[in-house]
Amino acid sequence: MGMVLLRTVPKKANKTMRKTILAAVAALIFGTLARADSLNLSLFQSSTDNLFQTAFAEKDQISSLSFSFEKSFQPFSFFSEGSYSYLYENTNVSYYAQDVGLDYVHSLNEKTALYLALKAVGTLYRADFADFNFFSVGAAAATKTYFTQTSIMKLSYTFDYRNYNNYIFDFTGHLATFSIDKFFETRTTLKTELTWGYKYFLHPFAAAGSLPEDGVFRQHGGHGMGPAYYSGSRTVAKQASTGENQGQGLQIFSLTGLIAQGIGDRIGLRISGTRQWTLSGKNPFASIEEFYLVENPTYDVFAWNGTAVSAQLTIEAPWNTQLKIGYTKSSKEFPGIEAMNMEGVSLAVTRQDTRNQWEARLEKNFPSFSFYFSYSYVDNASNDPLFDWKGNFLSAGIGWNLAWGTLR
Amino acid sequence: MIVARTLLACLAFVTGLAASFGQQPDHFYNIDTERRVEGTIKQLIFESRYETSAPFLILLVEENRTGNVYKVEISPAWFFNHDLHKGEKVKITGSLYTKDDTLFIIARQLQVGGETFTLRDSRGFPSWRGGQMKGKVRRQGRGM
Numbered sequence: 215m216g217m218v219l220l221r222t223v224p225k226k227a228n229k230t231m232r233k234t235i236l237a238a239v240a241a242l243i244f245g246t247l248a249r250a251d252s253l254n255l256s257l258f259q260s261s262t263d264n265l266f267q268t269a270f271a272e273k274d275q276i277s278s279l280s281f282s283f284e285k286s287f288q289p290f291s292f293f294s295e296g297s298y299s300y301l302y303e304n305t306n307v308s309y310y311a312q313d314v315g316l317d318y319v320h321s322l323n324e325k326t327a328l329y330l331a332l333k334a335v336g337t338l339y340r341a342d343f344a345d346f347n348f349f350s351v352g353a354a355a356a357t358k359t360y361f362t363q364t365s366i367m368k369l370s371y372t373f374d375y376r377n378y379n380n381y382i383f384d385f386t387g388h389l390a391t392f393s394i395d396k397f398f399e400t401r402t403t404l405k406t407e408l409t410w411g412y413k414y415f416l417h418p419f420a421a422a423g424s425l426p427e428d429g430v431f432r433q434h435g436g437h438g439m440g441p442a443y444y445s446g447s448r449t450v451a452k453q454a455s456t457g458e459n460q461g462q463g464l465q466i467f468s469l470t471g472l473i474a475q476g477i478g479d480r481i482g483l484r485i486s487g488t489r490q491w492t493l494s495g496k497n498p499f500a501s502i503e504e505f506y507l508v509e510n511p512t513y514d515v516f517a518w519n520g521t522a523v524s525a526q527l528t529i530e531a532p533w534n535t536q537l538k539i540g541y542t543k544s545s546k547e548f549p550g551i552e553a554m555n556m557e558g559v560s561l562a563v564t565r566q567d568t569r570n571q572w573e574a575r576l577e578k579n580f581p582s583f584s585f586y587f588s589y590s591y592v593d594n595a596s597n598d599p600l601f602d603w604k605g606n607f608l609s610a611g612i613g614w615n616l617a618w619g620t621l622r
Numbered sequence: 623m624i625v626a627r628t629l630l631a632c633l634a635f636v637t638g639l640a641a642s643f644g645q646q647p648d649h650f651y652n653i654d655t656e657r658r659v660e661g662t663i664k665q666l667i668f669e670s671r672y673e674t675s676a677p678f679l680i681l682l683v684e685e686n687r688t689g690n691v692y693k694v695e696i697s698p699a700w701f702f703n704h705d706l707h708k709g710e711k712v713k714i715t716g717s718l719y720t721k722d723d724t725l726f727i728i729a730r731q732l733q734v735g736g737e738t739f740t741l742r743d744s745r746g747f748p749s750w751r752g753g754q755m756k757g758k759v760r761r762q763g764r765g766m
Binding site: 252291319320321322323324325326327329356358360362363364365366368395397399401403474476477479480481482528529530534536577579581582584615 | 665666667668669670677679698701702705707708709710711713733735736737738740743744745747
């Protein structure tokens with residue numbers, strides 16, 4: 215990642231494919247926008263004191279403008295959303311994202327419905343983050359069945375294929391979930407959910423001959439990737455053991471339990487716990503990172519195993535205002551990732567993080583727009599000192615739902 | 623890349639197919655008949671209310687104050703992400719109409735379990751809320 219990888223890893227020659235895709239997406243969007251059923255504009259202003267979520271905290275502010283619209287071609291629905299985010303300090307992380315897709319809902323009978331969707335997503339970063347530019351296609355299928363009037367069973371599957379500017383991040387992902395719940399007269403809901411996932415990095419290893427003598431790419435500080443005064447270095451891609459086109463899969467399974475309780479007419483409380491296991495494989499990269507508001511393919515739900523517990527209080531306040539207060543504690547281990555000291559030397563132990571996170575979100579609905587305000591505080595303890603960090607994240611936004619098309 | 627091309631072709635095909643469906647439903651949201659109902663869910667049904675339309679989730683809601691039973695239409699796709707059950711207490715704001723002596727409400731706002739869900743804006747236009755594939759381009763970077 216960063217400038218080093220940008221220079222040393224060859225990019226794919228797929229410009230023709232990208233131009234075709236961009237043209238197709240543009241035609242779909244503008245052709246449909248003229249007849250959209252709904253059009254939504256939103257503006258968010260976010261601020262954080264730790265953009266890159268490391269021990270070397272770096273402040274930044276982000277302005278995001280997004281539009282979304284939907285057009286129903288019954289029984290299909292076309293949807294699209296585009297957003298541009300500008301970072302004031304790290305301007306080279308600014309990006310534009312666009313998704314476009316179709317979904318379809320069909321009732322199999324009075325108790326069962328089927329949902330199908332196709333979706334394409336593209337994201338473009340400015341120069342220093344161009345390695346993360348990607349095009350993605352995905353599909354989803356889900357069924358929802360009322361076992362009884364107080365018990366719901368859901369089964370869903372999603373597929374995702376992503377093609378990155380830097381080929382080491384290319385992957386396919388599969389995620390399947392099964393859940394069943396039961397509502398009781400005491401206004402208590404019990405729910406359990408099973409999730410299976412498989413992510414396959416198609417070619418995450420560095421090409422032979424492109425590595426330094428010690429066999430690793432190194433990510434250095436600066437270049438918008440992290441704090442310029444960060445003195446250490448991080449390994450990003452490893453040398454393949456059996457060949458440069460060797461892939462690497464990660465298979466996970468998780469079990470989640472949830473209890474939700476209605477308290478009076480205006481308060482809802484939910485408590486959930488998740489245990490996740492890595493069934494096979496490990497992260498192919500030597501170090502993984504997460505960034506605030508910037509998606510990193512190396513750090514997602516597939517990257518860890520461990521536990522997470524959370525509690526959320528929802529309060530329906532006066533004047534059509536809604537307040538959510540939440541707390542999450544997680545303990546994660548990242549298979550395949552070794553903790554390192556600040557000089558980038560391996561500590562010979564698997565990286566483990568323990569995180570405490572508090573969140574509050576306020577939403578106020580006006581006749582034709584909504585106002586949002588959210589704050590979260592994260593305290594992440596890690597045996598890798600670079601990822602031993604704290605951060606405050608503040609966001610405020612406004613969304614307009616514009617009258618468009620005809621009422622239905 | 624073969625996978626990408628195949629899925630893109632499917633997307634284009636389905637979009638073209640979708641364009642052939644252009645019929646408007648024979649009902650619409652009328653803000654002049656809007657009212658608010660507080661009651662309890664008595665039954666839930668998936669039902670295609672109108673020809674060629676996607677199924678609605680129909681709630682049979684008994685109003686606490688009057689005992690009247692309303693058939694409440696919850697928009698397509700939305701209900702896949704939100705689970706409602708018989709016995710839950712709800713507050714519904716929506717457009718009322720009567721057909722064959724049955725009271726119907728096209729829901730605009732739903733309050734249940736301390737949460738408020740806005741399905742349409744105050745003028746009745748559908749809000750940007752939908753199925754599970756929509757709006758997932760969020761840049762969270764939190765791994766969960």
